[in-house]
Amino acid sequence: MFYNRQRLHSALGYVSPAEYGRRDRAAGSVVQCPRNRGQAQCQQRTPCAKVPPGKGVQRMSNVSGSVRLRPTRIGLLVRPSQTNHQLIRQFLRLCACLWGGRYNPIIPVARTLPSEWARRLPRNTSGHDLADGYIDFFEPDVFVEAEPGLAQELGIVSERHLERRVVPLSEFILKRETRAPDFAFGLNIFDVYQHRYDHELQFVRRHSPTFAAFEKAHSNHAFFELVFGVLPTQKDIAYIGKGYIDAFQPKLLVPTPESAIEALRARHGTPLSVTHFAIDRESGSHSDVTIYFFDSSKTIDVIDFWNLGLWKMNLIPVEISWARTFAPFLLDVIKKNYRPIPGNAFGTMHTTHVEFGRSISNSAARAAASLLRGVPDGAVGYSLEYVQPFWAKHYSRMVTRPRPVRLTSAEEDFETTVDSDATFVTVPSLAPEFAQRFGAGENHARWSNVIRISSLTDVQERAPIYPTNVRNADYPRISFGSTGGIVTREGFVFPQQHMRLRNSLNLKRHQDAVIGWLKTRAIEAEVSSAGRNAEQVVRSQGGLGSNILAHEGTLQLLDRMAKTVHESKDGTAAQFPDRTARISDWKEVVGRRREELPRIALSDFTDRNIIRLGVAVSCPRCEQENWYDLNRVDYLLQCERCLGEYNFPQGDLRFGEQDWRFRVVGPFSLPNFAHGAYSTALTLRVLFSGTMTRATMTWSPGLNLKRGGVAREVDFVAWYCEDRLVSHEREPAVVFGETKSFGSDAFQAKDVARMRELGEWFPGSFLMLSTLKRQISPEEKNRLQRLARWARVPRKDGTPRAWVIVLTGNELFFTWSVGHTWKELGGKHAQVAEREGTHLGDLATLSDLTQQLYLDMPSLESDLGRRHRWRRSPARREG
Numbered sequence: 001m002f003y004n005r006q007r008l009h010s011a012l013g014y015v016s017p018a019e020y021g022r023r024d025r026a027a028g029s030v031v032q033c034p035r036n037r038g039q040a041q042c043q044q045r046t047p048c049a050k051v052p053p054g055k056g057v058q059r060m061s062n063v064s065g066s067v068r069l070r071p072t073r074i075g076l077l078v079r080p081s082q083t084n085h086q087l088i089r090q091f092l093r094l095c096a097c098l099w100g101g102r103y104n105p106i107i108p109v110a111r112t113l114p115s116e117w118a119r120r121l122p123r124n125t126s127g128h129d130l131a132d133g134y135i136d137f138f139e140p141d142v143f144v145e146a147e148p149g150l151a152q153e154l155g156i157v158s159e160r161h162l163e164r165r166v167v168p169l170s171e172f173i174l175k176r177e178t179r180a181p182d183f184a185f186g187l188n189i190f191d192v193y194q195h196r197y198d199h200e201l202q203f204v205r206r207h208s209p210t211f212a213a214f215e216k217a218h219s220n221h222a223f224f225e226l227v228f229g230v231l232p233t234q235k236d237i238a239y240i241g242k243g244y245i246d247a248f249q250p251k252l253l254v255p256t257p258e259s260a261i262e263a264l265r266a267r268h269g270t271p272l273s274v275t276h277f278a279i280d281r282e283s284g285s286h287s288d289v290t291i292y293f294f295d296s297s298k299t300i301d302v303i304d305f306w307n308l309g310l311w312k313m314n315l316i317p318v319e320i321s322w323a324r325t326f327a328p329f330l331l332d333v334i335k336k337n338y339r340p341i342p343g344n345a346f347g348t349m350h351t352t353h354v355e356f357g358r359s360i361s362n363s364a365a366r367a368a369a370s371l372l373r374g375v376p377d378g379a380v381g382y383s384l385e386y387v388q389p390f391w392a393k394h395y396s397r398m399v400t401r402p403r404p405v406r407l408t409s410a411e412e413d414f415e416t417t418v419d420s421d422a423t424f425v426t427v428p429s430l431a432p433e434f435a436q437r438f439g440a441g442e443n444h445a446r447w448s449n450v451i452r453i454s455s456l457t458d459v460q461e462r463a464p465i466y467p468t469n470v471r472n473a474d475y476p477r478i479s480f481g482s483t484g485g486i487v488t489r490e491g492f493v494f495p496q497q498h499m500r501l502r503n504s505l506n507l508k509r510h511q512d513a514v515i516g517w518l519k520t521r522a523i524e525a526e527v528s529s530a531g532r533n534a535e536q537v538v539r540s541q542g543g544l545g546s547n548i549l550a551h552e553g554t555l556q557l558l559d560r561m562a563k564t565v566h567e568s569k570d571g572t573a574a575q576f577p578d579r580t581a582r583i584s585d586w587k588e589v590v591g592r593r594r595e596e597l598p599r600i601a602l603s604d605f606t607d608r609n610i611i612r613l614g615v616a617v618s619c620p621r622c623e624q625e626n627w628y629d630l631n632r633v634d635y636l637l638q639c640e641r642c643l644g645e646y647n648f649p650q651g652d653l654r655f656g657e658q659d660w661r662f663r664v665v666g667p668f669s670l671p672n673f674a675h676g677a678y679s680t681a682l683t684l685r686v687l688f689s690g691t692m693t694r695a696t697m698t699w700s701p702g703l704n705l706k707r708g709g710v711a712r713e714v715d716f717v718a719w720y721c722e723d724r725l726v727s728h729e730r731e732p733a734v735v736f737g738e739t740k741s742f743g744s745d746a747f748q749a750k751d752v753a754r755m756r757e758l759g760e761w762f763p764g765s766f767l768m769l770s771t772l773k774r775q776i777s778p779e780e781k782n783r784l785q786r787l788a789r790w791a792r793v794p795r796k797d798g799t800p801r802a803w804v805i806v807l808t809g810n811e812l813f814f815t816w817s818v819g820h821t822w823k824e825l826g827g828k829h830a831q832v833a834e835r836e837g838t839h840l841g842d843l844a845t846l847s848d849l850t851q852q853l854y855l856d857m858p859s860l861e862s863d864l865g866r867r868h869r870w871r872r873s874p875a876r877r878e879g
């Protein structure tokens with residue numbers, strides 16, 4: 001198949017990654033300044049302002065990150081009905097035949113939410129909300145459908161190019177002509193058996209069995225499939241069961257409560273535990289021992305217990321109907337576990353938690369709990385109450401939510417260099433060393449590589465993060481050719497088919513990434529002229545984090561130098577060229593800034609082509625003071641006003657600083673604070689580096705949006721993540737910006753309405769409204785308050801409609817960090833900044849605090865906590 005794939009590529013006109021690399025290198029990396037049209041190499045440290053975005057200048061950039069090897073995560077889509085109990089057991093048996101199979105989630109697709117799952121959820125949660133919650137929580141690489149149509153019902157696109165992401169459960173076993181049957185997804189555990197037999201077990205005395213196997217399943221309880229794994233009995237894959245017996249010579253047990261206890265007590269290896277081979281499991285939640293009573297004859301409990309094991313470790317499973325038989329074993333577990341926590345000075349002890357499945361009635365739970373009497377006080381804690389479902393979202397982003405167990409079989413850091421113009425980044429791939437080199441041809445997802453980018457030097461060019469696309473991986477297409485990569489909170493996931501293929505990661509340009517994504521939301525977008533200016537300003541200032549423009553006096557001076565436009569009553573506009581500024585004016589501004597930024601220099605502005613030095617000469621005829629750029633100064637000069645020619649006054653200069661003057665360049669010459677570009681650049685700077693941790697961001701400058709017949713403008717769009725090295729794995733926040741300069745009535749009704757509309761188009765997004773002013777007028781405040789109140793209304797899942805963030809000059813002109821500036825401002829600002837746990841890198845917090853500071857709103861916590869009513873948690877049913 002490997003060779004077929006290459007043939008296929010050439011047939012489709014694909015160019016191999018290696019070939020692309022060669023082409024890019026052949027294009028060379030000579031830095032040629034487009035302004036000079038190839039006459040000479042540009043000597044400037046940064047490209048001049050006239051460079052069109054992404055073109056003209058080729059640079060090499062460094063990309064570094066990590067690749068992680070883990071098993072393929074296969075999600076089963078199934079209706080959670082009691083009649084599907086057998087079908088789910090069939091899937092569980094297949095999981096025992098797959099590497100990492102214990103970590104394949106079961107996703108219940110219910111039309112209406114079963115009452116057992118409705119508790120502690122917002123009232124109107126639907127069956128599909130539940131399925132969506134599970135998908136967002138587990139983010140499966142591929143799906144198996146218990147019946148046709150379930151994937152489509154959830155909006156999962158099943159076919160990608162030539163590869164399937166969804167396979168019917170009935171077709172999961174692939175029959176092959178020349179070799180033994182294999183699977184549609186995942187790595188056959190037979191490879192592990194073989195490897196362990198070859199490398200470890202054949203040399204070991206195998207008389208005292210440390211492995212066990214249950215040859216048959218229990219007639220009506222799924223307990224053995226869930227806890228130990230039951231060997232397959234289907235004819236096609238019976239060879240796998242035989243392989244287990246040959247490799248491990250297990251003790252063969254019949255499925256009874258007693259044998260279950262024996263296997264748990266002796267910690268026998270089982271078909272399911274062998275699927276963890278060579279996998280390091282890291283739990284996202286605390287790891288105290290939990291005894292879990294459930295009814296494995298009930299579909300709902302089967303699904304719950306199986307999925308519980310995907311995010312919680314150290315579970316002791318107990319079939320409720322066998323509770324009496326299990327009791328002595330459980331008492332031993334509790335007593336053994338009741339020991340001091342190592343290194344804890346207060347003598348705190350480990351305790352055992354006891355939880356009950358959602359199908360267990362209150363009286364049954366109490367009866368089971370009564371069996372555990374006679375242990376020391378405090379050795380065991382019961383959760384009779386229903387806990388909030390693990391997948392449910394919470395309006396406070398600061399609340400720690402469970403996360404799935406992180407599986408790692410191998411991990412490697414990489415560092416690579418790419419041309420800025422190369423279409424993709426080549427990243428090494430990792431494969432399990434025990435895997436057969438080639439799998440079944442149709443199985444393109446035998447294992448997965450998870451790629452994370454930790455640094456990207458051309459961060460201005462290439463977008464490092466994207467919204468997740470687990471349901472439809474068509475956008476963004478992050479992989480090259482037909483291998484279907486997906487974007488998840490874990491990173492970029494590349495399902496793998498063979499060993500020793502490299503991953504080609506297609507990182508789009510910032511704007512293209514955003515515009516393409518908007519297109520998938522039925523919005524046509526193009527960069528606006530304001531957007532182009534803002535982009536040039538960001539580029540010239542030296543990237544998003546540059547502080548060169550973050551100073552009111554500097555912006556005022558730049559604006560005084562800009563062009564002026566006078567509009568007369570009849571609508572005609574007269575434009576006056578930009579003015580010059582004295583060197584002393586600039587020295588004065590830079591001098592003032594030195595108090596805070598000792599290293600700032602006038603050359604920071606000239607090197608970045610913000611201002612340019614020229615010679616000021618008065619025309620002897622009309623006395624107009626002309627300004628000549630150093631390229632244009634000559635012995636014979638032409639006057640700008642009277643157009644007369646005159647000689648350079650070689651003897652009549654003042655021979656001092658007065659002969660020289662600065663002028664603004666490119667976008668900096670535009671009136672009205674570069675048409676709002678300064679405000680946009682400074683707002684993006686707050687996002688990018690306003691907090692102590694540096695954010696990872698994908699951004700687009702101003703866009704004209706068109707949705708249906710409606711046209712709207714936005715000043716920037718960004719996807720934002722707090723520093724990914726530190727923060728939990730989280731979906732990027734979507735941010736829309738409306739940025740204003742110093743205008744007295746800056747936020748007008750139409751601006752606020754437009755932002756609200758964006759909030760309606762993109763529920764859950766962040767609406768950032770900013771101004772260079774320090775004060776917001778009462779009228780503006782009124783309008784913004786209305787917007788903020790609208791945004792705070794909780795949606796169905798309990799999270800707000802949108803998050804309004806208001807920024808003023810206080811934030812936009814920050815020196816070290818927004819928090820630091822707030823502390824210096826004193827008063828209310830200092831109060832919120834000094835509050836414990838205030839972390840402004842979390843945009844929800846920034847939203848909350850800026851609304852309190854500038855709009856006098858109550859805290860989000862008090863407001864939402866009041867508005868948001870959780871479905872009551874009723875006592876367990878009696879029965």
Ligand SMILES: [Zn+2]
Nearest residue numbers: 619622639642
């Ligand atoms: Zn003149």
